[in-house]
Amino acid sequence: MILIDSISTFGEYLLLMKRVMSRPERWRIFFRQMLHEMFQLGVNSIPIVLLISFFIGAVICIQLKLNIESPWMPKMVVGYSTREILILEFSSSIMCLILAGKVGSNITSEIGTMRVTQQIDALEIMGVNSASFLILPKISALISMIPILVIFSIAAGTAGAFAIGKFTGIMTPEDLTIGLQYEFNQWFIWCSVIKSVAFAFIITSVSSFYGYRVTGGSLEVGKASTNAVVSCSALILFADMILTQLLMQ
Amino acid sequence: MIEISSIYKKFESQVVLNDISAVFENGKTNLIIGMSGAGKTVLLKCIVGLLTPDNGKVIYDGRNIITLGKKERHLMRREIGMLFQNAALFDSMSVLENVMFPLDMFSDMTYKERLERARFCLDRVNLIDAQEKYPDELSGGMQKRAAIARAIALEPKYLFCDEPNSGLDPQTSLIIDELIHDITKEYNITTVVNTHDMNSVMGIGDHILFLANGKLAWEGNKDNILNSNNETLNDFLFSSDLVRKVKEMGGK
Structure with missing residues (x-):
């Protein structure tokens, strides 16, 4: 029964995506909405991304210093490991999990409220493809903003590691710099960006799907928001596993 | 002009609309009335194409909205204006x-x-x-x-209003009713209003359909509604003291 429900839900999701991926009725309005969403979903997320990444960068640095310190271990290992963790996992996957909570619930509640207050019906009556009109600008906006958020996150995490080294004295900025520069592989940055683009699609499309199919009232909108965040998180982790295998081979 | 014929709709085992046929003419304010749960909103949604009836036809000036292609239906919807119960701005x-x-x-x-x-x-x-x-x-x-x-x-050529007076005071309701009626005459459009407000019925009901238990129980206009012999309609109408008194005073 659960399997049949899951397949049915996935089918509904694909049908919705088919409607979403259609040519916008008016490009001018589409770009206006996309700009608005880039600000709402992207620019408004910059403070939380910077804040969380800064502290996580610092915490990673402390943990590595405390747990792998050994006379046999070169000092630059802390910087090297901090960089790899930030680039390969934190700034793409974990940051997108955080964004699934912030952006995903926002999208579901916005579209869900439009559904229960008949605003979506009003669009349909006018002859507007409501799925494409509401969801496509959100998907395009987050996909175009996510690489910037990833870069900001990597930068803020690195700054956090530097700050903790400088202000607590657990390691010198020079050792950290050597580690951060050691055998730097540019492809890892691309991996991070590619993964985050896929996660951005998951966050926006899945949360929009949950919002779009809400029936009932405010209670159902709340439940849909929770379900959207849970589903996005699970799907991000699942996609992370597959993408990591594909990209890092 | 909108013509609906043999509209049938059920949700799971519950029949909500059963064999409803009517003609809504241009320049007239057509009202669909009935008690809560009678199927008014479902009928309106079937007419505008938000729901697809299980059987029947909805013909807008010769075009059946149910069998129209997706593109044509989208284009046709641009000829439709709709006022939702909660405005939906x-x-x-x-x-x-x-x-x-x-x-x-x-x-x-x-x-x-x-x-x-x-x-x-x-x-x-x-x-x-x-x-x-x-x-x-x-x-x-x-x-x-x-x-x-x-x-x-x-x-638009067609205007639909779903309970336009719900949640409004009588004076504001009157203003909304007059506005809908005036616009209908002014633009010679086909207007269908879904309501259970008796003031609307008596004020703007050029053509009235009364639904009961998903069936068309009575059809007429504001001039003959008070003299109907339909028992279900009378139960509905005269549950209002005001309407009962109006009838006792000879409809004046």
Whole structure:
């Protein structure tokens, strides 16, 4: 029964995506909405991304210093490991999990409220493809903003590691710099960006799907928001596993 | 003109609409009345194409909306204006932007022309002073008027109103009713109003359908509704003391 429900839900999701991926009725309005969403979903997320990444960068640095310190271990290992963790996992996957909570619930509640207050019906009556009109600008906006958020996150995490080294004295900025520069592989940055683009699609499309199919009232909108965040998180982790295998081979 | 024939709709095992046929003419305010749960909203949704009936036809001036292709149906919907029960204005837009929205989407007018048309529509519903306000800053009646302005912006051929008076005081209800009636006559459009407000029935009911338990129980107009012999209709009508007294006074 659960399997049949899951397949049915996935089918509904694909049908919705088919409607979403259609040519916008008016490009001018589409770009206006996309700009608005880039600000709402992207620019408004910059403070939380910077804040969380800064502290996580610092915490990673402390943990590595405390747990792998050994006379046999070169000092630059802390910087090297901090960089790899930030680039390969934190700034793409974990940051997108955080964004699934912030952006995903926002999208579901916005579209869900439009559904229960008949605003979506009003669009349909006018002859507007409501799925494409509401969801496509959100998907395009987050996909175009996510690489910037990833870069900001990597930068803020690195700054956090530097700050903790400088202000607590657990390691010198020079050792950290050597580690951060050691055998730097540019492809890892691309991996991070590619993964985050896929996660951005998951966050926006899945949360929009949950919002779009809400029936009932405010209670159902709340439940849909929770379900959207849970589903996005699970799907991000699942996609992370597959993408990591594909990209890092 | 809209013609519906043999509309049948059920949800799971419950039959909500059973063999409903009627003709809604141009320039007339057609009312669908009935008790809560009688199937009024489902019928209206079937007519506008938000729901697909299990059986029957909905013909808009020779075009059956049920069998139309997706593209044609989308194009046809641009000829439809609709006023929802809770107005359904877009929260993120001001009143002026709400009224301009259908023009932005579907007209080839210049910005100046669209602005002029939107202001004309707002002026028509006496809401020009509130054009910069957002929906949550408006009263219920003002929201309904803004929604009417949005519905008529593209000069529709068909206007649908789902319980336009719900949540409004009698005086505001009267203003909304008059507005709907005047617009219907002014543009010679086909208007279908779903209501259970007796003031609307007696005020603007050029053509009335009474639904009971998903069936068309009575059809007529405001002039003959009080003299009907239909028992279910009379139970519905005379549950209101006011209407009972009006009948006792000979309909005056």
